Amino acid sequence: MSLDGTVGAPAHPAPGHERSSVLASLLKLRELPVILALVLLVAVTAALNPLFLSEQGIKDLLLNATILMILAVGQTLVIITRNIDLSVGSILGLVAFGTGSMFAAAPDLPIVVVFVLGMLLGAALGAFNGLLITIAKVPALVITLGTLYIFRGINNAWAGGTQYFAGDRPQAFGDLSVDTFLGFPLITLIAVGVVAVVAVYMFGTRQGRDLYAIGSDPDAARLFGIPVTRRVLLAFVVNGLLAGLAGVLYASRFNSVGATTGAGLELDVVAAAVVGGVAIFGGSGTVLGAAIGALLLTTITSALTALRVDKFWQQAIVGVLILAAVVIDRIASVRSARKLRIAEARNV
């Protein structure tokens, strides 16, 4: 049941409620709390340390958020269908190491080909998850917990002690995460593009809307004629593809990739989605919210450094933020449930 503040249009706007202004609909935005938190964090930090919003400062903020952003977008697709993917950290690690070895084996490989191959590898791993989940009808939490170990193990077996460093890749590939376009880092622009494309898909297409329906009530969605299996599979494939993209970008951005790259990332990604207002039991939330959630989580680190707060506080603050997001989500859902009940009572 999606009695919580679903993003989709309410089924029956009660009479008299149609005059809702732009302001009112803005206030109802699920992303509003996280946007406010982000603005507040940046404003306070910038007021206390002007260097925080220098050109380099902004660039760093965006660069740091890029990879988590892309992963959060993919995870959102999966969570909205009432599933979860815990294996994204392992997929990212495998693809990142794969990227390193591709360059080691064929230094002249065009960068585009590397991107395509990395994303294909990610999509294949995502499809493996999706097929197991949809065909064997086993909970995603269990399957992806299993593939978290399996993919990590494969990466360990493949990489062993090998690590690829920045020197092993062509200059042009490393430059991706240094170069800017109109002041924005190139890889951040890629992330923004991903957010935009997926957001349009979720809002503007029938298939995207189907994902919300599946997450709200899978049985009803099936009865309604939505191809649930195909849509869920697609969500996992796209999530894998995006994790693959994040893996390639990771190899470009960071100095070294090896057997443990991306370990422990899965909970950060889910946390970013939760902070961004994506309901953990599916049916509501937006990729934009999740992306801003990712930006907020990564910005905290830089803000604490800029404010000279003990860096040890960082994770505790992240924890409090996640809890706050969950509580806000709960309050919103209780309120909208009450409103729906009142509206229904009036209609009778």
Place this chain on the structure above:
Amino acid sequence: MSAPGTRTPEEKRPRPARPAGRKADTTKVLAIPKGRTGAARILLGRDAVMIYVLIVVVLYASLTIPRFASPVTVGFLLLDVIPTLLIALPMTLVIISGEIDLSVASIAGLTSALMGVLWQGGMPIALVLVLCLLAGLVAGAFNGVLIAYLGLPSLAVTIGTLALFRGLALVVIGDNAVANFPPGLTSFFTSKIGGTGIPTVMIGVVVLVIAFAVVLHFTPFGRGLFALGYSREAATFVGIDVARSKFLLYLATGTVSALAGIYWTLRYSSARSDNASGLELAVIAAVLLGGVSIFGGKGSIPGVLAGVLLIGTINYALKLDRVSEVVLIIVTGSLLIISVVAPNIASAIREARHARRVRTAPLP
């Protein structure tokens, strides 16, 4: 249909409605002999199969790996397994009741950090241990209030407290590591009972295992947890105090996680903020392998015990056999997936066979 982890109360609906599109369910009883009863039920059940697998693995390892069947092996294997085993006990109850707790390893880390700081601050060790257990209790109560009384989804809450408690551990002890715990105590935690190789602390662990098994399987509270995981409404109707039961479970999880944290600290005689990190997923993997349903309502302590020991044994056997560690996690992951996929495939085959029989049977 594959919901992640647990469901919020509103989403919970009676189980029979769930496997959509499996219409054959209602006719099943007609053609297939009724469920097993008596001894067959115990000897062929999910738990029993896990225990057989465990015995086979232990026998095979003893026969093929020269150094496996020795007291030294038993000792190290059990010492390694204890933290997972400890936390798996309350985790079993939590998952059976339809919830989850991802913050266990962070609670263990927090108590470890606290232990280091308090001991370094010159407090007597007995008081330190009591305070650490209390800290675990408080951490569990925090989870419990949010989940049981405020009705927040446990998956989301415990992802939050996973970060929060680990963060507090960092705040408490920072980058430091405290190592100078009383030698008597640390050596006690690695000591063995005579020549058997069984760690002395195992006695306490066994007592806890029995206590949790009795609570889950032989008390009204424990039976109520199954009802709770199976259908929250039904549990409420038969008079189970849902919120109180869940709260008590999280108290237990917090306290036992603190115990695991203390054990970890003394066994490696090192208190660090990142102790036991990542243990939450290992524990959940072991519990699910032990036959507990992630949807709640199904599972048992003997099954989980076998699951935990199975993972521990395979890992240790492979290590002894010089199989590289990388294979270990592939084996763990594959075991987990096979253990949940196999029953589904088996039942799909049974259903298909049944459907064919019904189709070909002559009409009455």
